Every structure is written in C-alpha cells, then in structure tokens.
Amino acid sequence: MTDPDPLGGELVTANRILAARGVVDGWGHVSVRKPGSPDRFLLARPLAPAVVTRDDLLELDVDTGESITGETTYLERHIHSGIYRARPDVAAVVHSHAPDLIPFTVTDTQLLPLLHASAFLGEGAPGFEVDGVPTGKLIDTPQVGDELAASLGAAPLVLMRWHGVSVVGASLRQAVYRAVYARENARIQLQSLALGPVTYQPTDEARDVAATVDKVTDRVWDLWVHELGDI
C-alpha cells in the first residue's frame, strides 16, 4: 500500500532519529518544506521530538510562521519560517541544543571541518549576531527569524549563543545528516585542540569532499532508520 503522506512519515522519522542520536532532547524541532508548495512547511505541535507522531504534524505558513489551522506549535517556529523565506534552496531545518556545539557559541573558537563526513562545514558556520554583536535572543517573532536568517547567509548552519544551532539542508535527510555530523565535528575539534595546533580541512578540499559524501549519505540514513526499529 502506498503511503498517502510520505513527507509526514519521513518527518516523524527525522524527529525520532534526532532524538535517538542525542541531537535533540526535550528541546529542539525539525521541519520540512512542502514540495510544490514553497510557502508551506510541516512542523510538529510543541512536543519533544521523541514522542512526535503523524497526528502531531501541523502545516505552517512561511510568511507568518503560524499554523494554517491556528493550532499552537513551538515558540521558536520563526527559526523555520525566517530561514525558508530567505533561502529558497532550503527544504528542511533542524533546530537543536546539541551540547557539544554550545562551547563554539560562547568562546572565540570557530567550528571548522576536521573530518570528511562533516566537510560541509567548509561552507562556514557563522554565529547569530544582530548589528555585529552575538546574541542569545529567542527566535519568537518573524523579525527575529529574519535576523537569524541574515546571520545564516548561505551557510549550512548558524550557531546561536547560549542556545544551540539551526541547520539547513536541500533535503530533510541532508539537514538531519548535517545536524548529527556538525556535533560529531565539534566533539573531535574539542579533543584535537587539547593536543595542540590543529590543521583544518582547506575550504576547496572540503567542498570537493562534501560533494562526494552527499552522494552516499542515504547509507547513513538507512542505518539510522534500521536502529529505530519499527516505529
């Protein structure tokens, strides 16, 4: 039987994967833009990602960041709508408080690519700033959503001081993949810096490797689905 709503099913899976891998806990959320309806995206009711089901998915308007039916969703839904407005190339957004990334939001250390699997970081990992000053503002209005999107620019993710990270992808799977491997890179960078000067991946090399890796990340997604068991 064909799934009447494959996008909703994959978004539930994305929620579960992010929870199972420890990228999100009680906090964090993930959305996906509707194919063919670029002004709409799906996001859950305000629940921990681990418990989200299909029945919890709402359709939101990209312009307003509000649900079509008026139902309540996450306070920081404007992360998603703000980015979708500014980045037509973005099909999915993950927002997480992944602990290992926080140190890169409260110190001067830049998150830089250290392994092929996270070579996408070569495209940059800017911090959320307003008027050039890092901020911990909650993304609770459309305007702050626009400010966050401006800091993101063309990058794959934006680091948010005292808060976490928002990660984008050209597909839902890519956004989830990047959310997991950005944290993995952070862990390795923390370890490496303790040993002494670190040689990061040059930007050009990172770009080439990222393109190669992108072709085979379905292998990783399939593993994560396998590890969830039946959901």
Place this chain on the structure above:
Amino acid sequence: MTDPDPLGGELVTANRILAARGVVDGWGHVSVRKPGSPDRFLLARPLAPAVVTRDDLLELDVDTGESITGETTYLERHIHSGIYRARPDVAAVVHSHAPDLIPFTVTDTQLLPLLHASAFLGEGAPGFEVDGVPTGKLIDTPQVGDELAASLGAAPLVLMRWHGVSVVGASLRQAVYRAVYARENARIQLQSLALGPVTYQPTDEARDVAATVDKVTDRVWDLWVHELGDI
C-alpha cells in the same frame, strides 16, 4: 480511576527519572513538601532512587527531620528539612552526587549559566560554607541542615565540596528539571573553558530566559516519563 495519592506517584516518578538520567546512582534522594501541610514532606526509605516504590515513601517532619512513624530514612535527610525550614517557597529538594558538578566544588571555578535551558543558574550557585570556609560535612543533624540552608540562601542550588549538590524548586518538576540541567551546564562549562575565555549569560538576561523556559518544562518532564515506560 483517580489516583488516591498523586503526590506519592509523582515522587516515585521523580526518583526514577533522576536515576534514569544518571543524576543519582546508588546515592542521592529527592523529597517533596506536602501541599497544605508545609511542616511535612515525603522522602523514601534509605534506598537507591531507581528502586523506590510508593510503599517506600515516608512522611517526615520539617522541624525535626524525622519520620512521623519513627522509621529510618536517609542519613542526610536533614538536607531536606533544613531547606524546608528556611525556604517557605521551596516545594521540593533533590540531593545528588552528580559527577560533572563535583569539579566546581573543589576548584575556584564558579558554575555559571551557559545555555538557556539552565538560565536559572543566573540566580547563583553558592558553595556550602561554614564561617566562610568550604566544608565537606555530612548533613546528619538539624543544625548542619540549617547551615546548609544558610549557604543556599535564595539560590536554586547549593554546591557541596567533595559531595555533590542540593537543588530546590517551587515544584517537584522544577527541582528535577534543575538537577538535570545544572549538570548539563557543568558539562558544557567544562568543555568551553578548555577552549579559552568564556562569555557567560548576563544575570538579567538569564532571569528573563529562565522565566520563559519555566513555562515549557512540562514538555521535558513528559519526555522523561515517556522514556521510563510503564512504571
């Protein structure tokens, strides 16, 4: 069927959550003040929190720190009674030996807020001192309970040298939430300090964020209950 003892049920759940999240192991305990009877609180018999059941809950007297029925409870029950005497606003107390917090009790490094989820630390995280000197005393008499409460002051928690932490809340859920996220903050602070100078959340900003977070922590509690499965 209505639960005839919802408070007891929630206290058992709190015990299990703290154990499941690694905040307590064989050591540690959690209590809750009886609504409407501010001079009474519930605490378990001297068992590891993971194995506490409703039948293990005892009613204790805030003034004496002894159980009403004379049954034996934890040696350090005076942590709870001492704090309840001094802090009428406190409805629950968690005492844990959570490892990641110990380094902040044996060095000069102060525990300071680094993420929104633990912004409550902006209210302070004093150390247990007697006559201005940090102490590792066990809280085994009412008098030491008073000393601990004096060190706590109006803060959400008090750090105890070579020992652990005692965390308070205006509700049982708040105390449990804070116990988990104080440790989370400690982990992130340990990582961040290894990278260089750290920018902490300013106190005013932390207070505002903490008020916002407090409104949605039920989402986190619900997740933790979900992860326990049926108990």
Place this chain on the structure above:
Amino acid sequence: MTDPDPLGGELVTANRILAARGVVDGWGHVSVRKPGSPDRFLLARPLAPAVVTRDDLLELDVDTGESITGETTYLERHIHSGIYRARPDVAAVVHSHAPDLIPFTVTDTQLLPLLHASAFLGEGAPGFEVDGVPTGKLIDTPQVGDELAASLGAAPLVLMRWHGVSVVGASLRQAVYRAVYARENARIQLQSLALGPVTYQPTDEARDVAATVDKVTDRVWDLWVHELGDI
C-alpha cells in the same frame, strides 16, 4: 531453598556487576577468599567476567596460585594469591584495566580523593614498583605477585603502569564498590584538574567519611544487583 553455595553465587554476581558497570571488559577478573579457609580462594576459568557462571569457578591455593584441580585459570592469577598471602585482612581482589585510571599510571599525577563515595582513596593509591621503579610487568609468577603485594602495602588498591589496577576489600562487596568508585574518582579528578588547582580531601577527613560510607554501601550493591535483572 537455601543456596548451597552463596559465596559462588555472589562471586558470579560480582563478575556481572563489574562487567555491567564497564570496570572490566574482555580483560579483568575478581576473586574471593573462602571464609574459614584462608589458604583458598575462588577465581573463574579464563573467561571475560560478563560470561562467567558458577560452573566456571575454580578453587585456588593461596600459596601457589594454582587451582586445586590443576585446571587453567587467568595468566595473572598471581595478583590474587600474592595479595592474599601478604594481606590477611583482604577477603576479595578485583583486577581491572579500567581506562580512566590508566592516566594515573603513566603520569606523575597522584590519584587522590575528591568525593565522599571514594574517600577510601585517602588510605593511598600507590603505584606498582620494583626497586623504586614503576613497572608494567605482567603478574605471571608467584614472585611478581609478591612484588605487587609489596607495592600495595596497606592500601586499598595498587595502580599498575600501562596495565590497570588491583583493588582489595575486607569483603567481596567492598572490593567491587572500591573498583567502581576508584574509577569514578579518576574521572572527576581528570575533569577537576582541567579547571585549575584542586583541593583534595584531607586524609583524616577522608578516613572518617570512608567509615561512614562503608556502613551504607549495601544500598549501592543492591542497586547494581537490581540493574542486572535476573541472572
């Protein structure tokens, strides 16, 4: 029905607990002296502790370190016999390669007590030395067993360079408890030293606390048995 061999049953449980808590992996072993037969102790056939059953337990001679029946046991069985010969007060020995303790065998940093639960470290944590020089020798003869016991002296454990630790107790439960909490202390000490100068528990205070803790460690053992489920 009364267990006809409670000591054997408890030794199997000790093996499982040490494995479940990550103190031992494929390597490591635990023994117990026979009550009433101080020249005999029980040790398993050369198996990973996680898979040891009652049928795998052998009786060994304290003088020779060999099994009564001539069956083969661990290469390093002489850790146990050497210590039993030198320390009549010792009823059990745990040998582990617990990773977090290794750094204290290859650097000049001394393992020192930082939390009440491991206050027993106040009695010392000497290194294995021969003629005053740290050594990584395998304990594969009675003579090397004697050398190890000489380094242990009256302490609760001896650290072994590039190798691990051997921990003793006045009971099987105490030896297991100490093996777990020595590692816990090592983890906390590693974290604390990264923050700056550390204040360790004074020896006298550690001794007092250790005596108090010893009275209530059954609570911890009971939890660990609970976590094993039915074995």
Place this chain on the structure above:
Amino acid sequence: MTDPDPLGGELVTANRILAARGVVDGWGHVSVRKPGSPDRFLLARPLAPAVVTRDDLLELDVDTGESITGETTYLERHIHSGIYRARPDVAAVVHSHAPDLIPFTVTDTQLLPLLHASAFLGEGAPGFEVDGVPTGKLIDTPQVGDELAASLGAAPLVLMRWHGVSVVGASLRQAVYRAVYARENARIQLQSLALGPVTYQPTDEARDVAATVDKVTDRVWDLWVHELGDI
C-alpha cells in the same frame, strides 16, 4: 550442521562487532582475504556494517579492487586491495572513522602505546602521506590504494588525516581487536596528555607484551560475540 561458509559468517560477525562497539557507524568497512586464494577477498556491498548479512558479501579481486561479478561495493574498496597487494602477511583489513583517532591525524601528536591491550601500537602508527605530505585523499583508485599501503609499510595501522584509520591483522579477529583497542588507546592518551608529561611503553617491552596478549584475544572476541546475542 557444518557452516558451509564459515569465513562469510565470521565476516558478518566482524561487521556487527565493529558497529556494536562504535568503531564504525554509517561509514567504515571490513574485509577478509580468502584462505588459499590470496588474490581474492570478501567485502560487503556498500552498506553500513551494522546491517550487513551474508547475502551482501562480494568476492573482490586483489589486483583490480573490483568485484568478480561486477557488483558495486564501497567507493574506498581500494584501501583493502592496495594493502593486500603490498602485504602478503595481512589476512584482514578494517577501515573506520573512529572519532577518538581523528585528533591524531590533524595534530602533531603521535599515537603511542599506553596500555598492554594496545601494545601492538609499539610497531608504529604512521600517517598517510604522499611525497612526505599528509593527505586527506579518498582511496578511490588502485593507485591511491598503493600510496596508502606505502604509508602503512609494516605497521599494524595507518592514520588518515580528516578521515580515520585503516587497521590490518594476520587474522580477521586480530584486525577487529586492533581496531577496537587502537581507539581505546587514543582515548587514554587524550586523557593522559591533559595531566602532563606521559611515559609511553618502550618499543621492546610493547612487542613482548603484544605477543602475550595476542595469545588470549579470543577471550575478547568471544565476549563481543556474546554481547551481540543471536545474529
């Protein structure tokens, strides 16, 4: 009933063990040379090791690095064929992205033996270099496979910048064992270096210990199989 293909069965087990122990995740692969057919080896179709079954195993040609049947396998299959061509003594190869080893590929810190269980590192842990310069090249042609094998030389493993490690063994079990304990050593070295100057195992001593350890690693393999449960 005799297993008609014991080698294939053991290779599936090796895949599962490496996944269960966190040495590989979505990435990484393991191969084994066919006994009696030194110009042939088994490697899986391009799947995450955790999901590999017997039906996924392909036979590859050592000379070309291509499967006999023309089926597609991993992009970096030339790691395996390159090493098998250069090292007749090698019976198995593990390629992993094990995180704790990456810091040793991006800093000047050499991976050196710190515990008996990983004494095999005394034989060296060179980095992948081309013309004396560390490189992060993917091993996607026979020529790069030869370059990697040249960097490996006679060592038990070769570290690959921004990438991971390739580990060899005289048997499949030895290669798996080394892949696990190389990472274990990396973790301990990271911890130890944070404490101050470190005393590494002298090469001669490491060699002696490695020979002893090699005789008893079946104990470790048996444990890992036990922990997999029925597969």
